[in-house]
Amino acid sequence: MRPLNDWDSWVSSRLDRLSNRGLMRRIRPADRTGPRTVWSEGRDLVNFSSNDYLGLSQHPAVLAGAQRDLGKGAGATASRLMVGTDFDYQALENAVAFFKGTEAALVFGSGYLANIGAIPALVGRDDSVFSDRLNHASIVDGIRLSGARVYRYRHNDTQDLERMLREAGGGGRRLIVTETLFGMDGDLAPLTTIVELKNRYGAALMIDEAHAVGVLGPQGRGVAHLLGVDGDVDVQMGTFSKAFGSYGGYVATKSQWAQLILNSARSFVYTTALPPAVVGGVGAALEVAMAADYLRDRLNELSGMFRDGLAEMGLGSPDSVAQILPVVLGDPAKVLDAGRRLEELGVLAVPVRPPTVPQGGARLRFSVCATHTEQDVAGALDALKTVLSGAGAP
Ligand SMILES: Cc1ncc(COP(=O)(O)O)c(C=O)c1O
Structure with a gap:
């Protein structure tokens, strides 16, 4: 058996390595x-x-929405599949579906959980995912968890994407995933061309609008709506943690797809629902954002x-x-x-x-x-x- 101080020296050498490369992170007060x-x-x-x-994290209407629902309890007490769904939760999902122009929406505990749950619910080992190289870690992790073959195309390079779609061959289903407004670069995905490619090569398209939702497009509906291609996007994912100033994530999609995701996304099934106050705050934030x-x-x-x-x-x-x-x-x-x-x-x-x-x-x-x-x-x-x-x- 290895002595414990083996572990201690491994941990401290890992930390030294991060520090020497200027990559040590810390949480600041x-x-x-x-x-x-x-x-x-x-x-x-x-x-x-x-x-x-x-600035919605401090908006009076958002705080009032959260305060109102705080009365329902500090926590949701279990997964929604275990304790059922509060009326406000359903109202929020209907509101998100309306906002996104889709048949249905499913709310997750966070945007991270939405990505790591929805992607493996849609693709598996026999399938291929085409992912922009600068996609967020939650997309990368979702793809890893799915076990699908991954093709990482050069950032926003639709020629590279097309080459990969062509070379990937015909086996399995294909899913293209991209952020729309990239979180670290502030540039936009060439969504119109990506939609053309998706249609030409029989792929599905999932977009992550985490940084765009609330900000871009009519009423803040996102880049797909801005470019008028939302009807061609199969899954619109986003988060309530940025422009909505609160917390939680969602996927908006067709009813049957939402049904499948609800049944198989492990990060939906096996985790406790958002606390009522968060749902109340997000519902209010969505209303404020649409009119803002x-x-x-x-x-x-x-x-x-x-x-x-x-x-x-x-x-x-x-x-x-x-x-x-x-x-x-x-x-x-x-x-x-x-x-x-x-x-x-x-x-x-x-x-x-x-x-x-x-x-x-x-x-x-x-x-x-x-x-x-x-x-x-x-x-x-x-x-x-x-x-x-x-x-x-x-
Ligand atoms: C592009 C993108 N997707 C997903 C997420 C995850 O969202 P959340 O913070 O709600 O977990 C983030 C947030 O950091 C993000 O930048």
Whole structure:
């Protein structure tokens, strides 16, 4: 039998390795002090790291929805298949299906759980999944759990996707999966071409609208609706944890597909349902989000201002079209250092390093929210200029 300190030395060597490569993560203490600021390590910081894109996590109607349903109990007490479904849960699923224009919707405990449950419910060992190389970890994990053969096409490269669809041959079913607004790059998937390919090669298409829902498209319905291809998408997945300011995930699809997912997605069947207060908050957030063109306009305006400011500095990505604005510096140590110095200047833009982004792609990821002010954006741009010119060095 191996002695326990073998384990201890393995753990500490793993940690040393992460630390030496500038890849160690830690959870920072950070108290929210308002819709756009956090108090962390002795400083008030303007938060450009949050995904609360519309500021709904603090919206009075959303808080009231959560408070109302808190009276039903602190927890859901079991899986929905064990204790049944509360009326509000069903109302939320009907509302999501209406919002997405699908026959049915199924609510999961989180977006992560939706992806790792829905993908293995739809494909298995004899099937093939075609996945954008920059897809989120929850998609990657869902594919792994399915056991399907995976073809990872170059990011947003529909020629590469088509080549793979052609070369994959005819055995089994085929599923294409892509994010629509990419969470770390802020660019859009070429969904119209992907839909053409899906139809040409007899594949199904699942999209992850985690960062787009609430933000893009009419009433915030997402990129598929923006481009008018939603009718050709088989599964629209999304989360309530970003623009809806709350928690939970969903898939919207045809009734029978939802029925199959309900029966076989392990992350639906074998986990406790969302607490009533979360369901109440999400239901209210959906209503607010659909009517919130003024917040989307504001977000768009502030994101444009930030994007233009970055471009003037020769920074940012020309492909980033929405509220997610990456500044890629490449080296993890450099990004950590820049993040630290930005904090000294009152700005929080958390460094994102591999494996969240590809090797060589470490970056500061700025996410603009509708609750920011013009001064916040101007201040962040000034701080970034100072930091990157080296003048912010202590
Ligand atoms: C593209 C994408 N999909 C899925 C998820 C998971 O969503 P959730 O945070 O609700 O688990 C995220 C969130 O980090 C994401 O960025």
